[in-house]
Amino acid sequence: MSWVTKTLKSTLGRKLIMALTGLFLILFLTGHVAGNLQLFYNDGGEAFNIYAKFMTTNPVVKILSYLTYLSVIGHVIYSIGLSRLNQAARPVGYAVSGSSTNSSAASRNMGILGTIILLFLVGHMYSFWYQMHWGAIPTVTYEGETYKDLYSVVQIAFQQTWMVVLYVIAMGFLAFHLSHGFASAFQTLGWNHAKYSPAIRAVGLVYCIVVPILFAAMPVYIYFNS
Amino acid sequence: MKLTLKIWRQKNASDKGGFATYPVDHVSKDMSFLEMLDVLNEELTEKGEDPVHFDHDCREGICGTCSLVINGKPHGPLQTTTCQLHMRSFEDGQSITIEPWRAKAFPVVKDLVVDRYAFDRIIQAGGYVNINTGGVPDANEIPIPKTIADLAMDAAQCIGCGACVAACKNASAMLFTSAKVSQLALLPQGQVERKTRVEKMVAQMDAEGFGACTNTGACEAECPKGISLTNIARMNREYFSASLTSENV
Ligand code: HEM
Ligand code: SF4
Ligand code: FES
Numbered sequence: 001m002s003w004v005t006k007t008l009k010s011t012l013g014r015k016l017i018m019a020l021t022g023l024f025l026i027l028f029l030t031g032h033v034a035g036n037l038q039l040f041y042n043d044g045g046e047a048f049n050i051y052a053k054f055m056t057t058n059p060v061v062k063i064l065s066y067l068t069y070l071s072v073i074g075h076v077i078y079s080i081g082l083s084r085l086n087q088a089a090r091p092v093g094y095a096v097s098g099s100s101t102n103s104s105a106a107s108r109n110m111g112i113l114g115t116i117i118l119l120f121l122v123g124h125m126y127s128f129w130y131q132m133h134w135g136a137i138p139t140v141t142y143e144g145e146t147y148k149d150l151y152s153v154v155q156i157a158f159q160q161t162w163m164v165v166l167y168v169i170a171m172g173f174l175a176f177h178l179s180h181g182f183a184s185a186f187q188t189l190g191w192n193h194a195k196y197s198p199a200i201r202a203v204g205l206v207y208c209i210v211v212p213i214l215f216a217a218m219p220v221y222i223y224f225n226s
Numbered sequence: 227m228k229l230t231l232k233i234w235r236q237k238n239a240s241d242k243g244g245f246a247t248y249p250v251d252h253v254s255k256d257m258s259f260l261e262m263l264d265v266l267n268e269e270l271t272e273k274g275e276d277p278v279h280f281d282h283d284c285r286e287g288i289c290g291t292c293s294l295v296i297n298g299k300p301h302g303p304l305q306t307t308t309c310q311l312h313m314r315s316f317e318d319g320q321s322i323t324i325e326p327w328r329a330k331a332f333p334v335v336k337d338l339v340v341d342r343y344a345f346d347r348i349i350q351a352g353g354y355v356n357i358n359t360g361g362v363p364d365a366n367e368i369p370i371p372k373t374i375a376d377l378a379m380d381a382a383q384c385i386g387c388g389a390c391v392a393a394c395k396n397a398s399a400m401l402f403t404s405a406k407v408s409q410l411a412l413l414p415q416g417q418v419e420r421k422t423r424v425e426k427m428v429a430q431m432d433a434e435g436f437g438a439c440t441n442t443g444a445c446e447a448e449c450p451k452g453i454s455l456t457n458i459a460r461m462n463r464e465y466f467s468a469s470l471t472s473e474n475v
Contacts (some may be wrong), residue, residue, distance in 0.1 A: 008471040011398075011429055012462055059442035082438050086396035089330050089437030095232075095245065098325045099395060102447035107440060108395055142227030184441040190466065193458030 011085070014078055019188035021075040022181055026207070028068045033214050040221060041217040045144055045151025052150040056132060076118060083111045106180040120170035125158055158222040167219045171212035178208035227313060230321040231266065236334050239286055243334065245323075252269035255314040257453045259302060260285060260292060262313055274463040279337040285309040287450065290385030293392070294338055295325040299446045300389035305456035307387065307450045327388050329397035331434040344434040345386050345402060351430035352423035353406040355415050374412055381408035383451040390445035390453070396437025411464055421468035428465050449467045 007013040035055065038048040055061050106113065131137055131153055138149045157163055157183030158163070186192070187206060236243030250266050257265070260282050267277035285293035287310040296302035297424050302311045316322065324338065332340040334470035342425050350423070372380075382405075410416030439458060445456045 003469060003475050007466075011400075011432050012428055012465050012467075013469075015438055015462075016466065030305065044369075048233035086398075086437040086440070087433055090328055090395075091330050092328050094295060094298060095296075096298035096325070096326055096329055098295075099444060101299065101392075102393060102444040103395075103442035107442035110440060132264075180441075187441045187459050188439075188462060190459045190463030192456045 006170045011082075012130065013025075014085075015073060017078045018082065021071040021078070022185045024071040024076065025192075026178070026182065027209055028064075028071070031064075033211050036218060037214070039151075039218050043148065045140075047148075048151045048154075049140060049147040049149060050142065052132060053117070053164040055104045072121070076114070079111060079114055093208050095137065104180060106127055106176045107184070110177065110180060113173050116173045117170065117177060124170075128153065137215075155222060155226055157220040158226060161223070164219040166174045171216040173210050174215075175212040176211070178204070181208055227255060227315065227316070227318045229262075229319070232323040233338070234324075234325045235278070235337055235400070238336060239333055241415070242364065243386060255312070257313045258285070258365065259294070259296070259308050259311040259313065264470060279335075279339045281339050282309060282455065288385060290387035293327050293388065293390055295327065296324055299451055300392040301387075304348065305448065305452070307385075310324060310450075327392040329388075329391050329436065331397065331436050332388060332391065340388075342386070342388050344436070345388065345399070347434065348399065348403055348427055348430045349406060352385055352419065353410070354425035355410060356419060357415070358395040360416075368414055370413065371404065372400060378409050378412040379468065381405045381412070384407055384449075384453050385411075385442055385451055387450065389448050389450060393444040393448035394439075395442060395444065398435040398439050398445070399431050399434070400458045400461065401453055401455070403427055404457035407461045407464055408457045420464070421472035422474060424461065424464040424468050425472060428461070 008017065035051055036048075040052055041047050055065075128150065131150060132150050135153075137153055139146050140149045142144070156165075182198075183201045186197075186200045191197075231248045231250060232245050233248060234243060248266055248270075251260065251267075253262050253265065258282070263278060263280060270277045281291050281293050281314045283289045285292070287307045290307070292301075292308040294301065294308045296308070296311075301308045303315050304311055326332075326334050326338045326339045327342075329340075331344040332342055335341050385403065385407035388402070391397050391399050392401075407427055410423065411420055428437060441455070441458075443455060446453065
């Protein structure tokens with residue numbers, strides 16, 4: 001085995017992949033939430049549609065989006081491998097569990113939280129990403145240029161109560177995943193330092209509250225404003 | 227005190243095992259947890275039954291031999307070793323469930339005794355310094371800053387009990403291994419084998435079948451010696467940088 005595969009097959013190497021892909025997904029979420037804030041403009045969707053076109057055509061964004069797909073796939077595949085390894089490490093469990101006294105519920109259920117996020121992601125990608133790329137969606141024209149009207153697709157989707165409820169709940173799960181994941185990724189990378197760890201934990205706490213709330217606010221806002 | 231003990235009984239490694247319930251009476255609040263089990267075992271022996279097997283040695287909290295998951299907590303409700311846990315931490319009439327450490331790498335030998343040689347093999351893989359140390363050196367012959375010496379001493383407090391593995395949902399041995407890596411990586415004497423050591427110890431840890439780390443922090447919370455998670459971060463740094471720069475292709 002070469003030293004590269006040896007490292008990446010070790011428990012530490014596998015965790016390194018989890019942390020790096022997880023952090024990349026956090027970067028992605030940051031960009032995604034910032035861009036989608038344009039849904040709050042009261043401009044009939046012009047800014048959002050122009051942005052959506054840019055995001056599907058710009059070459060730099062293309063590279064970033066491929067990295068994002070790769071990160072999701074890598075994160076999920078490695079999480080399956082690690083979860084199986086971790087379960088195999090304790091074939092016989094305890095009759096009485098005291099785990100609630102020594103660790104957070106989110107940290108103990110990253111796999112379940114992640115699986116729910118994955119199910120949500122599949123549905124979410126189908127509703128918007130697939131429609132934007134290959135679906136038959138209406139077009140609009142701004143200053144002589146034609147744009148796919150993704151804004152109207154979003155508007156229609158979020159007039160359905162169940163969709164709004166689903167999105168809000170899914171963002172709750174994302175918040176819990178990140179409440180542990182954010183700081184955990186830095187610990188995995190070895191970035192545990194008396195000077196910086198408190199700041200990392202604080203940023204992680206703010207991030208896992210603010211970002212899911214902003215995401216959840218979008219369907220709610222559209223639901224009550226259309 | 228009167229107590230009801232629900233204890234894991236298992237004849238040998240291949241036996242399936244199961245819980246047996248024992249009422250015990252006349253337990254003093256000042257007894258240690260192990261002394262309470264001694265009382266039970268005397269009664270069992272008098273009745274001609276097989277006493278409950280459990281590990282213990284120093285009974286003063288320094289050797290790391292005692293174990294037991296007590297009501298779901300390794301070494302019981304306090305952050306100490308089972309031998310240093312006293313019955314005043316329990317209430318009269320309480321029911322107490324006692325289980326062995328549970329991990330694939332720690333197979334049950336009998337009842338509550340588990341085989342912890344996996345830890346020894348991790349140490350054998352690299353947790354030592356390969357130089358002839360000779361006689362006791364003069365004080366301060368090798369200058370080591372106090373802050374660094376303190377960190378190394380903190381890591382060296384690990385008594386190898388395995389409570390970290392028992393507490394971890396993944397039965398991971400990262401806290402133990404990282405303490406053993408850290409205590410040598412921090413000191414000048416440990417520099418020669420620094421990179422090879424962490425590579426070999428991590429490889430052995432994985433080969434033993436311990437789980438990976440999810441950073442839940444359960445190990446740190448249950449460790450009787452207060453070994454900190456910063457050691458795991460240090461081991462990760464040591465490992466990743468050794469992977470990139472050691473001569474071991
Ligand atoms: C946008 C979505 C996601 C983000 C931002 C994200 C982020 C993270 C981060 C930062 C970590 C911490 C890594 C570490 O401890 O080193 C993590 C851990 C984890 N993630 Fe995700 N994740 C996402 C989606 C998913 C999905 C879809 C799954 C899976 C099915 C998943 C499963 C896991 C698991 C099982 C862990 C814990 C691994 C372990 O330490 O044992 N995540 N995630
Ligand atoms: S790190 Fe703590 S819990 Fe783990 S073996 Fe060492 S002393 Fe025991
Ligand atoms: S018997 Fe030695 S630490 Fe408990």
